[in-house]
Amino acid sequence: MYATQERQAKLDRLASTHFDLLVIGGGITGAGVALDAASRGLNVALIERNDFASGTSSKSTKLIHGGLRYLKNLEIGLVREVGQERAVVHKLAPHLVRPEKMLLPLVEGGSLGKLTTSMALWVYDFLADVEGDDKRVMLTKEETREMEPLLRDDILTGGGFYAEYRTDDARLTIENIKTAEQHGALAANYVEATDFEYDEDHQISAVRCRDRFSDRELTINCDHVISSAGPWVDDLRKIDKSMNNKRLFLSKGVHIVVARERLPLAHACYFDVDDGRMLFAIPRLRCTYIGTTDTPYKGDPNAVPVHLEDVEYLLRATNQIFPTVDLKVEDVESSWAGVRPLIFEEGKKAGEMSRKDEIFESDSGLLSIAGGKLTGYRKMAERVVDRLGKQLHDEGEDLEKNTTRAIILTGGPFKDFEEVLTYEKTIAGMLEAVSLAPDRAGYLVANYGKQSPEIIELAAGRSESTDVGRLAAAEAEWCIKNELAVYPLDWVERRSGRLYFDMPSIAPILDDVLNVFADAYGYTEADRERERRRVTEAIDWVSTFSSADNN
Structure with a gap:
């Protein structure tokens, strides 16, 4: 209680x-x-x-990026500001805002040609004050294919390689x-x-x-x-x-998640779709996620559905640029949909606002x-x-x-990303010292930074029957005490990200996590079953899709 x-x-x-x-x-x-x-x-x-x-704020593309596509709309001021902000936010939390090189494949009939892309990326670097190794590099067709062998060869003409940052929003x-x-x-x-x-x-x-x-x-x-x-x-x-x-004008953006082995990209990619949009495909932990759509939304912002049509659109676009993977709806493990609160502009489409x-x-x-x-x-x-x-x-x-x-955010300070990687080795050693799997170090540091030892200390004193349960229970306990996690779903979805990026890990630890919340909030058996049901309903919500016509 x-x-x-x-x-x-x-x-x-x-x-x-x-x-x-x-x-x-x-x-x-x-x-x-x-x-x-x-x-x-x-x-x-x-x-x-x-x-x-x-x-x-939990339904974005999870990138701290300059908005390359906004150059097409000549939003120079916006690109300059957010481009420069990337480096600032990275320094505030290097464990959480991580460098992510982005491959931009160029294709026949695409929205960007070689010269346009080279100029756009140069302007992008200039506006954002990009320096050193992070500056854009233009690639030949052969170099692009070598960097990402899954790309469709017959329409590939070259590529660009530039720097962004990935985060957990x-x-x-x-x-x-x-x-x-x-x-x-x-x-x-x-x-x-x-x-x-x-x-x-x-x-x-x-x-x-x-x-x-x-x-x-x-x-x-x-x-x-x-x-x-x-x-x-x-x-x-x-x-x-x-x-x-x-x-406001609400625009819906959908992302889908597949297992990494079904779309084993060597690099994050930003690629053309035949309707003029561009999509991201980004490797993360055991998954790769793909998005986003940009369509008008007039429903309830509290429950934004991912429809079968959204999923099929993203799969079709992905299969066109990576044809050998042949992704199907059954490959989609998870998904999310959010709404962008844009300022309404008469006569413009969602993607143009x-x-x-x-x-x-x-x-x-x-x-x-x-x-x-x-x-x-x-x-x-x-x-x-x-x-x-x-x-x-x-x-x-x-x-x-x-x-x-x-002002350095909680979880720091880190001098730079190299120090983050070194710290992950320290955390791996701490996990081993209490008989926990050292391969969880990267996850812990990415989520909690220098707060990770507090979670490991809690885990060392817990007695769950499995090591994964012990660590998950410690994590949940720490998030209740330090991050105002009120319901188990708060931890499953937003504190740990498991609902989107590690769904198979939820079932084995759910009882242990429910026990922690029951102790903290004084659950009755009915409370406990209600919260179990909320988690399982959330899993169904992000992993099953019906047609928009049936809603």
């Missing part, structure tokens, strides 16, 4: 404290805002109606929230904003909330509110009665930020907190300058 008691104590603090700023939305933007504002000396609270990163969000808490912020998941209260000048003075875990209702008093609620930004603007001619962020300010003082990309989260946060600074200045208070480009 200790976790339930700690959660209630946190809710008591939320209800009894007057905050300078309340952030609504616990995705990557809200996490960045909370850290930015707290590090500038504000007393900050953050609430999220579901789990942290449960929306768009959910973990990046969670580490930002934990770092914000280190700077004094107070964060709570499963707390939903239901209404606003206003003072005599019709400025927001408090937010009414409901804890979805205990059904407790509470009011959080605050001077200012920033909404970073992603696809739900307009819902909050409607509650505030501040909708105007600006509104800008990914640039925008801030809306209502007469009540509510600041809402929407749009943007995962890579640009830190600059988005800086912009909206700077806008808050203007409100504070009008009230006679000046805000400190942003310093987040120098």
Whole structure:
């Protein structure tokens, strides 16, 4: 029951404290805002109606990248900013934001020719201040085929090789929230904003909330509110009665996951599709994932389905460029679908709408930020907190300058990626010392960085019947205590990533993980079976597909 008691104590603090700023939305933007504002000396609270990163921020392509394709739309400023941000975010968490060389095969009839690609990659490097070995290299057909033998030979004309970064978007969000808490912020998941209260000048003075875990209702008093609620930004603007001619357009993006042996790529690839789109295929752990689609979405953002048509589109495109693999629907182990909250632009298709962020300010003082990309989260946060600074200045208070480009995220510090790789060997030795498999070192360091020894120490004191169960139980216990994991699915999906990238590992350790949550939250047998059912339903949701016509 200790976790339930700690959660209630946190809710008591939320209800009894007057905050300078309340952030609504616990995705990557809200996490960045909370850290930015707290590090500038504000007393900050953050609430999220579901789990942290449960929306768009766990459903991206999981790349910290400059957006090469946005050059085609001449979004030079966006490419410059996010391109430069790649290196900044990598330095904040090298264990979590890892270098990933990208192969761009050029094909006959593709959207990019050799000269265009060479110029685009040169501009990309220039805008992003890329240096040294990370600068783009243009390849002949033979060199491209040698780098990736699975590529279709008869249409291949050459290639480009350039640098990006790969991440775990959910973990990046969670580490930002934990770092914000280190700077004094107070964060709570499963707390939903239901209404606003206003003072005599019709400025927001408090937010009414409901804890979805205990059904407790509470009011959080605050001077200012920033909404970073992603696809739900307009819902909050409607509650505030501040909708105007600006509104969101939701675009669905689908990714699928296959076993690495079914698509054994030597490098991550960014390739043409015959409809003019481009897709990524990215090796990760025991899997390769493929995406993404870009189609209008008008359904529930809380449950975005992957339809059979989405899967078939991605498989068909992949088989066209890698014809010998012959992927089928049965090969798809897992999938995810998220919605991009874009700023609506009349007359444009989903793929043509800008990914640039925008801030809306209502007469009540509510600041809402929407749009943007995962890579640009830190600059988005800086912009909206700077806008808050203007409100504070009008009230006679000046805000400190942003310093987040120098704030190392929890899990660090690491000097560079080479130190991360060296540290993995240290963790492998620590695992062996307590009779656990050393091959889990890479996974632990990628997820938790220098927090890994705390998990190993917990595992050493546990008595589950299997080694994998012992380590998984320790991981789950640590995430309950340090990362506000409330339900087993929080850990299975967002803390560990197993739902997407290691689904076969879930069944053997599920009982052990359920036991840990039962101890922490005082489960009855009915609670325990409900949570088991939620995990198995989530597995079905990401691995079975029906036609859109049947929904």
